[in-house]
Amino acid sequence: MAKVKYQDEHISLPKDYMPGKIGVVTVTYNSGEVLPDFLQSLYAQTHSNYVLYAIDNASRDSTLEQLRQWGDARLVLIPNEHNVGVAAGNNQGIRAAIQDGCEFVLLLNNDVVFGPDLFKQLMDGLAEHNCQMITPLIYYYEPKDMIWCAGGHFQPWLGYRSLHYGENQQDGGQFDKPRVVTYAPTCCVLIRREIFQSVGLMDERYFVYYDDTDFMLRAYKAKQSLFYLPTAKLWHKVNSLTGTASEFTVRYGARNRALFHKKHVPSVAEHFFYWLYLGYYVLQCTLKRKKLALLNLQLRSANEGRTIATNQQ
Numbered sequence: 001m002a003k004v005k006y007q008d009e010h011i012s013l014p015k016d017y018m019p020g021k022i023g024v025v026t027v028t029y030n031s032g033e034v035l036p037d038f039l040q041s042l043y044a045q046t047h048s049n050y051v052l053y054a055i056d057n058a059s060r061d062s063t064l065e066q067l068r069q070w071g072d073a074r075l076v077l078i079p080n081e082h083n084v085g086v087a088a089g090n091n092q093g094i095r096a097a098i099q100d101g102c103e104f105v106l107l108l109n110n111d112v113v114f115g116p117d118l119f120k121q122l123m124d125g126l127a128e129h130n131c132q133m134i135t136p137l138i139y140y141y142e143p144k145d146m147i148w149c150a151g152g153h154f155q156p157w158l159g160y161r162s163l164h165y166g167e168n169q170q171d172g173g174q175f176d177k178p179r180v181v182t183y184a185p186t187c188c189v190l191i192r193r194e195i196f197q198s199v200g201l202m203d204e205r206y207f208v209y210y211d212d213t214d215f216m217l218r219a220y221k222a223k224q225s226l227f228y229l230p231t232a233k234l235w236h237k238v239n240s241l242t243g244t245a246s247e248f249t250v251r252y253g254a255r256n257r258a259l260f261h262k263k264h265v266p267s268v269a270e271h272f273f274y275w276l277y278l279g280y281y282v283l284q285c286t287l288k289r290k291k292l293a294l295l296n297l298q299l300r301s302a303n304e305g306r307t308i309a310t311n312q313q
Contacts (some may be wrong), residue, residue, distance in 0.1 A: 008200035008218065011094070013193060016101060022050040022119060022190070023097020026110045027089035032062035034111040034237055039070055041112070047119035051076055051100065053093035054110075057083040076100075085207035090186070094201060098193050105193060107186040107212075111237040113141065114188075121232035122190040125178070131225040133191045135184035136232035137175065145171045148236050151181030151228030154217060159261050159273045162213045165228075181228045182220050186212035188234050195224055203263075205308055209249075210256035217264060247297060254281070254298040258305030278302060 024042070028035070042052060054067050055078045067077050078092055090107060097105050104126075106119070118136065126134045138149040150166035162183045166175045199219045202211045219226065254277070261273045278299060285295040 008203060009091070010198075010200045011098060011196045013197050014099060014101065017103050017193070018049075018101045019103055020047075020049050020123070021102045022047070022104045022106050022123070023093070023100065023102030024050050024052045024106045024108055025055070025090055025093030025097060026052065026108050027055045027057060027086050027093070028059055028063050028067070028110055029057040029083060030059045030061045030063060031110050032059070032066060035063060035066045037113045038110040039066070041114045041116075041118075043072065044116040045119045046116050047123055048074075050074060050106075050119060051097070051102065053078065053096050055089040055092045056080060057085070057089055085204065085211075087202035087206050087208070087211035088204040090211075091201045091204065094196060098196065103193055104190055105196070106190045107188070109187045109236065112188065112234050113237075114234040118232055118234060121229065125227065125229040125232065126190060126192070129178065129227045129229075131180070131227040132195050133184075133189055133219065133224065133226040134229055134232075135181070135189045135226065136234045137171075137228070137230040138185075138187060139171070139233065139235045141235045141237040143170075144235065147171050147175065148238060149185060149187070150175035150230065151179070151226075152183035152185070153181060154183050154220065159265050159269065160213075160217055162216070175228075176230050178227065178229050178231075181226055183213070183216045184226060184228070186215070187236055189226075195219065198222055199224060205259060206256050207252065208256075209252045210260045214260060214263070247294070250294055250297055251301045254301035255305040255308075258302040259309045260305075262306050262309035274302065274306065 051074045053076045056064055057080050064079060067075065076096060094105055122134050122136065135151060140146045140148050147166035147169050149164040152162055152164045155161045155163065199222050203214050206214060257277060258274060261270045265273060281295055281298040284290060
């Protein structure tokens, strides 16, 4: 089989756009349980100049029905016949938002809840701090004062591992200062449309997991500024839709970590991290008495990720 040459896709910007218009991009997949809170939060926004681009990956629950019954003209529903993944779904929404004249794109999970001023706060923060991207203070949904992400950063010496500031810490005001950060998950990030022209779109090979880490690393290397705004707050129902230890998450976690390293880390270091993580998986299996089937899945998936990166360059 011939190799497929993969390039980070860049997007052409139309000349005309509507100032202040936000394209809110969310990818749904059997999201019926979390949609009522999400749609209610959207409907209450004081910054009303937005369009919701809901890309549905062949949901089998009430997701499509709820979206169609939302009754708001600011909805563009893009139903896929099969699950194309989060990265490809986000790309569908980004392209549609930019072609429709949105000046900004807000990548936003739908397993979240937020107050009526979130969009306005992010827009004001983007202008005040003259940055290209901005992210709020994100809490766990329960307990309400437990931080999930107060911005984040990369560790280049550990294969550009991404870390959240403040994760699992109770909020005591320790992250109340707005500041530049180098990483944020795309759970909620407001982005100027020009960024996609210079940085490109999501790498669809990831399908899910690490696609946002890859995008943020490319933006960081391209010197695009990302700002953390603690006055803007959001509550995230972490792992409410994907779970924490399913075969799906185990597979894509190992697969995409290897793909990410193969793509971004120099060859010698990439080999080191590959074998380091294989050893880590074996150690986890031994100490935590995980099933051998899960270990085998991790080992196969890591090799799969390297193969994908090698064959699609």
